[in-house]
Amino acid sequence: MEIGVTFCRWIDSYIFIVTAFNALTVKSKQPTPNPNGIVLDDEAAVQRFSTAITYQTISYEDRTKFDFDEFDKFITFLQESYPTVHEQLELEKINGYALVYKWTGSDSTKKPIGLASHYDVVPVLDGTEGNWEQGPFTGAIEDGIIWGRGTLDDKIGVIGILEALEKLLTEGYEPNRDMYFMFGFDEEIGGEEGAKAIAETLKARGVTFDFVLDEGGAIVENMVPGVEKPVGVVGISEKGSATVELTIEGSGGHSSQPKNHTNIGRIANAIAKLEDTQFKGDLRGPGEDLFEFVAPEMNVGMKYVFANKFIFEPIIENILLKQPASAALIRTTIAPTIFHAGEQSNVLPEKASAIINLRLMPGDSLDYVKNFIEETISDDDIKVTITGREASKVSSIDGWQFKAIQQAARNVNTEAVIAPYLMVAGSDAKHYDHVSDNTYRFLPVQITSEDLNRMHGTNEHVSIENYLNAIRFYIEIIKESNK
Structure with a gap:
């Protein structure tokens, strides 16, 4: 038992020494300025x-x-x-x-x-x-x-x-x-x-x-x-831009006898699922490069975290996902922008559709995005179409x-x-x-x-x-x- 405790303490000390060394020795990636004093009119x-x-x-x-x-x-x-x-x-x-x-x-x-x-x-x-x-x-x-x-x-x-x-x-x-x-x-x-x-x-x-x-x-x-x-x-690089349309068609009817799941409800449920699930955040590519360049210029605490990304990456990703601006750097984003359904307050619409704008991460193909959406909404009656360009x-x-x-x-x-x-x-x-x-x-x-x-x-x-x-x-x- 005592040997095990000693070993764990040794491991903890070793990890601290390694991570502290990484933070202290991280080198700046900034070139030395060479101001030339350019004079303009x-x-x-x-x-x-x-x-x-x-x-x-x-x-x-x-x-x-x-x-x-x-x-x-x-x-x-x-x-x-x-x-x-x-x-x-x-x-x-x-x-x-x-x-x-x-x-x-x-x-x-x-x-x-x-x-x-x-x-x-x-x-x-x-x-x-x-x-x-x-x-x-x-x-x-x-x-x-x-x-x-x-x-x-x-x-x-x-x-x-x-x-x-x-x-x-x-x-x-x-x-x-x-x-x-x-x-x-x-x-x-x-x-x-x-x-x-x-x-x-x-x-x-x-x-x-x-x-x-x-x-x-x-x-x-x-x-x-x-x-x-x-x-x-x-x-x-710049993110790709895609437009996804979700469409469902079926019997409408009088609003006094609605089905438990109407066309509007099913499209709304599909959007809710997408917003709840989201694409996975992953600190990679240009987003990762950004933090490698700024890490040496950070205060001590933040430098310690980013200099040891191999340990703290899940924590970093969770932090970045909390703000829309930083979340956009590490995942494909989902933004519902248009909803079409219904013409009269007492008539169930026979068709409902929604438009979603997505900004694609490098490496995320249009086919991958479409498959992700279809699997996430899990409703065979909703047609998914996608147009746009990849990153x-x-x-x-x-x-x-x-x-x-x-x-x-x-x-x-x-x-x-x-x-x-x-x-x-x-x-x-x-x-x-x-x-x-x-x-x-x-x-x-x-x-x-x-x-x-x-x-x-x-x-x-x-x-x-x-x-x-x-x-x-x-x-x-x-x-x-x-x-």
Whole structure:
């Protein structure tokens, strides 16, 4: 008995020593910042961005509502505002409004790099115009803030890249590889005629990128528990998006003589089962990569847990599943969004249906999702149909490509922790997967969680400092990609 107790104590001590050693020796994955003190003509750059916001380049689901006069005016504005870019770089328009600039490098044996963005914006919801502190298309500048649609999503990317190009070209900088700058005009409705057409055109010409960088994650304050510094997340994949329809048909009848389980009740029961069951959470892939990169920057307690994930993984997963934002990083999500049934209060509907939106984890196929739903609801009379796309491929975090993005971001935002993550929303980046070895998603601005909600909402704005830092980032990433 005494030997057994001694042995258990020895095991406990050994485990503590090993886990403490792991926590104390975990190494930072952050490159040392190398600030280059890039000097910009701040006032002129801010004024050009302000003007860019005034063009109402709005995407509508109904394409007949597009006001292409505004798009034409915006393109003319770009040509007038960035004369050196338009004199020295090749510009091709695809489908009239998707813009592709090519900067020819000195070494044709190197694969090209692509920087992508989009200049269309979402509409302002009818009835909310009066809730804006500054008009959504005024480009107002007040107290160090630039206001309006596109200040974050995503004219800041288009204008930031062009500002960077204009500066580098006027300074005589020359890249050693070809560089493409690709700007979509319908990203907010899927990018079919913009980014997708760009990618298909380049693929037909045999162009393959070393990497493409599009919008995506940002540098967010108070993002990760245990990390006091802002965390910049670079999407290395984006979740798939699927629509599932549940449908049941059968006899209706008078509401005075209902069956115990009506069509509405059975669809509602199916949804309840799905919400109660959920897909299993699993800390793997890009979600796991995120915590490996931020763990060395955590406080002692959190560092101890994440440095010893092999022991604490079930606890970590349970913690992450408690919050919707973190749960979305480790499982396929289920979101019922539409329910159709019935037309009259005293008539049982003969048909009931529900629409569910799912965001798929990398590795979860559409067939797997459909089978999971059918097995979970366990009702043969409910028809399950699924449409959509699976998650994008997962890009490398070990090669120079990701490290170049990290370095460029750290050079500008020296205190930020830059880490890979799984993007839960969609972007044009998915279209470039077919023509690029790696596809990354990063918006180079430091913002709060409240700012994220303003991207498609009321009072979208960005600080002047953030906008100017975005320009600096694009200068840095161009240089880092050509070393």
